[in-house]
Amino acid sequence: MDFFIQLLVNGLSIGLLYGLSAMGFVMIFKSSSVLNFAHGELLAMGAFFFLVLTTWAGLPIYLAFLLTLAGSFVLGFAVERLFLRPLIGESLIFVIMLTVGLASIFKGILLFFFGGNLHTYPEFLPAGLGVQFGNVFIPPVYVASSFIGIVFLVLFGLFFKFSPQGIFMRSVADNQTAALSLGVHVKKVFALSWAIAAMVAGMSGIVLGVINGINVHEISAIGLKVFPVVILGGLDSIGGAIIGGIIIGLLETFTCGYISPSLRDVVPYAVLVCILLIKPYGLFGLAEIERV
Amino acid sequence: MTEHENGIFLQLNNISVVYSDVIQVLKGVSLSVEKHRIVSLLGSNGAGKTTTLKAISGLLKPENGKVTDGSISFDGSFIQNSSPEEITRKGIIQVLEGRQPFKYLTIEENLKVGTATRWTRPYKKDLDKVYDYFPALTKRRKSLAGYCSGGELQMLVMGRALMAHPRLLLLDEPSLGLAPLVVREIFRIIRRINEEQGTTIILVEQNANMALQIAHYGYVMENGKIVMEGEAPALRENPDVKEFYLGMSAGGKTRTYKDIKSYRRRKRWL
Numbered sequence: 043m044d045f046f047i048q049l050l051v052n053g054l055s056i057g058l059l060y061g062l063s064a065m066g067f068v069m070i071f072k073s074s075s076v077l078n079f080a081h082g083e084l085l086a087m088g089a090f091f092f093l094v095l096t097t098w099a100g101l102p103i104y105l106a107f108l109l110t111l112a113g114s115f116v117l118g119f120a121v122e123r124l125f126l127r128p129l130i131g132e133s134l135i136f137v138i139m140l141t142v143g144l145a146s147i148f149k150g151i152l153l154f155f156f157g158g159n160l161h162t163y164p165e166f167l168p169a170g171l172g173v174q175f176g177n178v179f180i181p182p183v184y185v186a187s188s189f190i191g192i193v194f195l196v197l198f199g200l201f202f203k204f205s206p207q208g209i210f211m212r213s214v215a216d217n218q219t220a221a222l223s224l225g226v227h228v229k230k231v232f233a234l235s236w237a238i239a240a241m242v243a244g245m246s247g248i249v250l251g252v253i254n255g256i257n258v259h260e261i262s263a264i265g266l267k268v269f270p271v272v273i274l275g276g277l278d279s280i281g282g283a284i285i286g287g288i289i290i291g292l293l294e295t296f297t298c299g300y301i302s303p304s305l306r307d308v309v310p311y312a313v314l315v316c317i318l319l320i321k322p323y324g325l326f327g328l329a330e331i332e333r334v
Numbered sequence: 335m336t337e338h339e340n341g342i343f344l345q346l347n348n349i350s351v352v353y354s355d356v357i358q359v360l361k362g363v364s365l366s367v368e369k370h371r372i373v374s375l376l377g378s379n380g381a382g383k384t385t386t387l388k389a390i391s392g393l394l395k396p397e398n399g400k401v402t403d404g405s406i407s408f409d410g411s412f413i414q415n416s417s418p419e420e421i422t423r424k425g426i427i428q429v430l431e432g433r434q435p436f437k438y439l440t441i442e443e444n445l446k447v448g449t450a451t452r453w454t455r456p457y458k459k460d461l462d463k464v465y466d467y468f469p470a471l472t473k474r475r476k477s478l479a480g481y482c483s484g485g486e487l488q489m490l491v492m493g494r495a496l497m498a499h500p501r502l503l504l505l506d507e508p509s510l511g512l513a514p515l516v517v518r519e520i521f522r523i524i525r526r527i528n529e530e531q532g533t534t535i536i537l538v539e540q541n542a543n544m545a546l547q548i549a550h551y552g553y554v555m556e557n558g559k560i561v562m563e564g565e566a567p568a569l570r571e572n573p574d575v576k577e578f579y580l581g582m583s584a585g586g587k588t589r590t591y592k593d594i595k596s597y598r599r600r601k602r603w604l
Binding site: 131206209210212213216217218219220221222223224225226227228 | 396398418419423429436437439444447449450451453494495498
């Protein structure tokens with residue numbers, strides 16, 4: 043039982059992170075119908091940026107964290123501005139190939155500077171952050187990552203529901219022509235989606251780096267897990283991304299704990315295949331409103 | 335263009351529009367709209383009415399269309415081929431054909447998107463104004479637009495456009511697919527908006543009868559050209575318009591198939 047709870051908590055906190063990075067992916071897809079194959083590399087960029095700021099520059103943790111968020115935000119913004127905007131109106135396959143290219147470039151840059159070895163952050167989470175739960179001990183990393191995940195979720199919920207920019211972003215995702223006819227800056231919305239997506243990805247990258255250590259290949263592979271997550275949740279549903287993330291996170295940790303750690307990375311993709319066969323629109327993707 | 339009040343507000347000067355570099359839809363359309371008036375654009379399907387509106391509002395671009403010839407001037411500046419972002423900020427707002435709500439946003443959120451051109455400024459008063467014009471929306475403000483009826487949606491998209499404080503409102507077939515009573519209501523409100531807000535309106539319609547009742551001036555389009563224009567009352571009396579757009583015989587009575595020998599008039603402008 044204790045083992046079960048342990049796995050449950052780990053799965054939930056990892057799942058939240060998957061969900062958040064998938065949310066960024068879905069935001070880009072919803073607003074501009076671009077499938078971003080460089081999503082994993084955005085996670086890795088965030089993780090390494092944080093590494094540079096903490097170990098090399100020796101900045102205090104929260105400052106480094108905020109700077110990483112800001113840096114990722116700018117990175118996402120720049121990527122949209124420099125690479126995607128010129129391709130607006132081009133066929134989708136070009137745009138997708140562009141993101142594949144970007145993925146290799148980012149990966150190449152990171153490998154060039156940091157090599158393929160495992161790096162670790164200095165120990166910075168206070169041990170007191172861990173929670174003792176009867177016989178179950180929840181390590182500080184998981185407490186912190188759940189906390190950050192929930193905070194971000196609430197913030198984004200509020201942002202999309204109440205802020206004008208959030209409402210504009212949803213309007214563009216909903217009906218782009220109508221949004222244009224009302225003077226919504228559609229290109230700004232694209233840029234903002236990329237910026238927010240990159241920011242959340244960077245944040246997830248840091249937390250995953252704290253949990254598993256940082257390695258270019260591993261973190262970008264984790265980033266690719268947004269695919270099973272969004273297929274499960276439905277490609278065009280932000281809520282679905284979060285729930286899909288949590289489900290995949292739980293499945294992974296349970297497989298790892300009860301069956302075999304080597305199957306851990308297979309499960310999400312097995313789910314992906316099954317979902318595509320049974321329910322290709324995902325759990326929440328089909329909610330197209332049909333007026334009768 | 336220096337005359338104020340009732341001077342020329344919008345002028346299309348011999349414009350041609352081409353889609354995808356090959357398909358020519360407008361072949362030299364010229365029209366002018368004076369301030370505070372309702373100008374109606376009539377014509378059958380495919381005549382180029384919607385394209386004319388999109389040329390004005392800049393919405394041709396996303397559809398790969400372009401004004402290749404001629405000029406469009408609005409309030410003293412040329413706007414042909416400007417981006418929709420710029421044009422809307424000059425005060426030209428188009429209400430699209432077929433309503434196009436944001437289905438997953440509530441009625442009130444839909445209306446808030448209408449403030450995009452001036453989003454830092456307060457909009458509380460405008461919301462009240464819209465609910466005053468369209469009381470039917472008031473009790474549905476919290477429900478998703480996707481679940482509203484056609485009449486409510488037409489009111490919603492018009493209200494959404496009003497939130498932007500338009501100086502020139504382009505309405506594309508507001509009566510499309512609505513019950514006759516709702517159509518009458520919508521047209522009554524269009525006239526009220528024009529009278530109370532002083533909004534200049536271009537009204538594209540299939541329902542020529544209704545359109546000519548509230549419009550001050552009218553243009554008839556066919557095959558990408560303007561074929562006739564005139565003050566609305568004069569157009570209503572014109573035998574060709576009567577025959578082809580109001581469904582009446584030259585005598586003024588509704589045409590019937592009973593008269594075996596009835597023959598169709600030739601369109602005089604062809």
